[in-house]
Amino acid sequence: MDNDDLRRGKPTNHIVYGESVAVLAGDALLAFAFEHIAVATPRNVHPSRIVRAIGELAKVIGGEGLVAGQVVDISSEGNSEVGLKELEFIHIHKTAKLLEGSVVLGAILGGGSDDEVERLRRYARDIGLLFQVVDDILDVTKSSQELGKTAGKDLVADKVTYPKLMGIEKSREFAEKLNEEAKEQLVGFDPVKAAPLIALANYIAYRQN
Amino acid sequence: MDNDDLRRGKPTNHIVYGESVAVLAGDALLAFAFEHIAVATPRNVHPSRIVRAIGELAKVIGGEGLVAGQVVDISSEGNSEVGLKELEFIHIHKTAKLLEGSVVLGAILGGGSDDEVERLRRYARDIGLLFQVVDDILDVTKSSQELGKTAGKDLVADKVTYPKLMGIEKSREFAEKLNEEAKEQLVGFDPVKAAPLIALANYIAYRQN
Known part of the structure; x- marks a missing residue:
């Protein structure tokens, strides 16, 4: 959490949920990016x-x-x-x-x-x-x-x-x-x-x- | 690094290169899994x-x-x-x-x-x-x-x-x-x-x- 986050009162993921869960959230979002393209691209492509x-x-x-x-x-x-x-x-x-x-x-x-x-x-x-x-x-x-x-x-x-x-x-x-x-x-x-x-x-x- | 790694003298990624680089290595490997399927699957599939x-x-x-x-x-x-x-x-x-x-x-x-x-x-x-x-x-x-x-x-x-x-x-x-x-x-x-x-x-x- 840098000073800007502190000033705006917005704690980041790793502060609220811990570092392990924050890393896992990143992994899940990374995998989801590929999943989304694979399953949600319109069928005419x-x-x-x-x-x-x-x-x-x-x-x-x-x-x-x-x-x-x-x-x-x-x-x-x-x-x-x-x-x-x-x-x-x-x-x-x-x-x-x-x-x-x-x-x-x-x-x-x-x-x-x-x-x-x-x-x-x-x-x-x-x-x-x-x-x-x-x-x-x-x-x-x-x-x-x-x-x-x-x-x-x-x-x-x-x-x-x-x-x-x-x-x-x-x-x-x-x-x-x-x-x-x-x-x-x-x-x-x-x-x-x-x-x-x-x-x-x-x-x-x-x-x- | 758990006790088994210590006993075998095999330090893990995050011990040798630090936690940030270890997390990034995971991200890179995760992305590479998708890249590999996308670019290296034989053309007859x-x-x-x-x-x-x-x-x-x-x-x-x-x-x-x-x-x-x-x-x-x-x-x-x-x-x-x-x-x-x-x-x-x-x-x-x-x-x-x-x-x-x-x-x-x-x-x-x-x-x-x-x-x-x-x-x-x-x-x-x-x-x-x-x-x-x-x-x-x-x-x-x-x-x-x-x-x-x-x-x-x-x-x-x-x-x-x-x-x-x-x-x-x-x-x-x-x-x-x-x-x-x-x-x-x-x-x-x-x-x-x-x-x-x-x-x-x-x-x-x-x-x-």
Whole structure:
């Protein structure tokens, strides 16, 4: 339970039910994600697409996805040698891969071509990394009241961030580049269908809290 | 790390790498189980069977499977009110469901009919429960040397067991009944293909350590 949870009076699972049950709840939810895709996908979706979607979901979670990011994050704690390469690895695996899964699964189940799936994968990775860069910038430029959570947490925790490694201005330029690159991937898609994805990229780029 | 691990000099994952990494390794392996079925099942298996197999695997692991058994096991610790009903729930969910998954997945991927799948499910549940009943009996009737692990552990830990709840003789009768019931499910299958399953049931029933 971190300070934000305490302040909002929201104790987390492991505090209320104990660590064992919290870990088991995670295992159950992880299994349920696969169960849900397997049993609840509409019958007009060809099963070969469902199998491909399940393979994608497993990859973004497992030893080459979320878990890899979390392990590197844990082993980087308190290590002053952590640079841009490690920071990007952590963010791509802990955050961008989950966005990648969300977007790519939709593309696969909806019948996207290989090229469409890969362009949407790139879009999702970009906005995932963008989310983290913007998060780092807001942490050092906004007050706790503006953020709705404790500002300056990264500084207090001595965490490696984009502003710390490249400065605020370069971080803002990097965020802008990621946003542009994300939206470039959507060129050629039906503009009406692409509109919510463009809006999502802009929302992540320009959010203030 | 329990005493048996210590005695064999095999420290477990969470001792060597820490609890966080051990939990993450579990998450990665769980995701990898689904990934493996999705990407490595031979192409001559129809994808609809793969989807059904994945749904089965998720169910035997999740909130109605292994996780449910582990949660009830944890909440039963030190509770003297635990009876046969709870004990059977724990063993069916923690042990028998995993055997059920192993057997039923093969039946589904191999193209078994619904009736064949359900008979093999019953077979697997029976030998799963059998495994635990026999384990409980061996714990009180064999020496540590015969078992290759510490005997009498359940008594020391004040764990509820079949011999404690129904006595050794009734436990042996129950084991025999489960073994017979398991093998009855195999009647009608190709005897050559059923032979290893019959041998497995007997191995579990008559093992001495």
